[in-house]
Amino acid sequence: MSDKTEAEAVAEIARRADIATVELGPGVIGTQDSYGTVTAHDTEPYLEHPRRAKGTQELATEIAFAAYLELHGIEHMTAVYADQDELRLTAVLNEHQAGDDGREAGWRDWQASLQLEHGRAWDAWTAINEKSLTQAAFIDLLEDRIDDVLDPPSTTLLEIMSNFSANKTLTFRSAQALSNGAVQLMYDEKIDGGGAAGDMQVPERIELALDPIKGDDPVRVKARLRWRITDDGKLVIVVKLDRLDDVLELAWGTVVDRVTPAVAPFPVLEGKP
Numbered sequence: 001m002s003d004k005t006e007a008e009a010v011a012e013i014a015r016r017a018d019i020a021t022v023e024l025g026p027g028v029i030g031t032q033d034s035y036g037t038v039t040a041h042d043t044e045p046y047l048e049h050p051r052r053a054k055g056t057q058e059l060a061t062e063i064a065f066a067a068y069l070e071l072h073g074i075e076h077m078t079a080v081y082a083d084q085d086e087l088r089l090t091a092v093l094n095e096h097q098a099g100d101d102g103r104e105a106g107w108r109d110w111q112a113s114l115q116l117e118h119g120r121a122w123d124a125w126t127a128i129n130e131k132s133l134t135q136a137a138f139i140d141l142l143e144d145r146i147d148d149v150l151d152p153p154s155t156t157l158l159e160i161m162s163n164f165s166a167n168k169t170l171t172f173r174s175a176q177a178l179s180n181g182a183v184q185l186m187y188d189e190k191i192d193g194g195g196a197a198g199d200m201q202v203p204e205r206i207e208l209a210l211d212p213i214k215g216d217d218p219v220r221v222k223a224r225l226r227w228r229i230t231d232d233g234k235l236v237i238v239v240k241l242d243r244l245d246d247v248l249e250l251a252w253g254t255v256v257d258r259v260t261p262a263v264a265p266f267p268v269l270e271g272k273p
Contacts, residue, residue: 119211171233204241
């Protein structure tokens with residue numbers, strides 16, 4: 001079957017409208033009603049194929065993204081944009097191009113994109129970054145994410161958690177930093193018929209294995225723990241993750257370095273399309 005021509009498309013519109021038509025421009029005709037009102041019609045929907053490729057294709061993996069560009073990309077007309085803020089790679093296949101007489105404009109409406117994500121460990125710890133956690137909330141976090149902790153050993157943290165869990169009636173009096181990098185918590189414990197004072201040491205810093213980019217190897221992220229005591233003797237813990245922006249920037253740079261040769265010869269540009 002031969003492709004339908006523009007003339008055949010015009011005839012089809014005229015037949016459906018049962019009214020005379022007039023050409024308004026390339027690929028556009030007009031129909032006029034009994035009141036003299038002219039309505040413009042694009043003939044493209046009546047053709048066998050679109051006049052040009054357009055739209056956005058969502059890819060699921062870097063391999064699929066590179067394969068799509070290999071299939072459809074055109075040298076000097078295709079560029080890839082790497083958006084760190086959105087963790088998104090977008091290829092514009094009909095980008096502006098260089099011509100003999102200067103810049104030749106492209107429609108920039110035929111694109112392919114790959115949406116990357118943060119890993120679960122990254123999401124879990126950044127969600128509580130710099131927020132005040134109750135003793136119970138901190139225990140829940142550690143129980144759920146104990147495998148993310150590289151230092152101190154998990155056995156040390158599990159022992160601390162056990163002390164917190166076993167002593168539900170502790171009233172904390174002070175928190176003092178020690179020279180060994182730990183914090184000493186002083187508390188009073190309520191016991192039937194009396195009470196007793198005690199203390200425990202907790203870490204001031206921990207080191208985590210977080211995955212800024214899902215599927216990539218985790219990276220080491222240091223975190224500071226701030227042990228604070230409220231006026232009524234409750235313990236509040238604040239987790240402060242160090243240099244998150246730098247960590248994410250390095251991780252994204254690894255993605256860009258990996259994608260660049262995979263999509264060659266198309267350039268990879270940092271930014272949004």
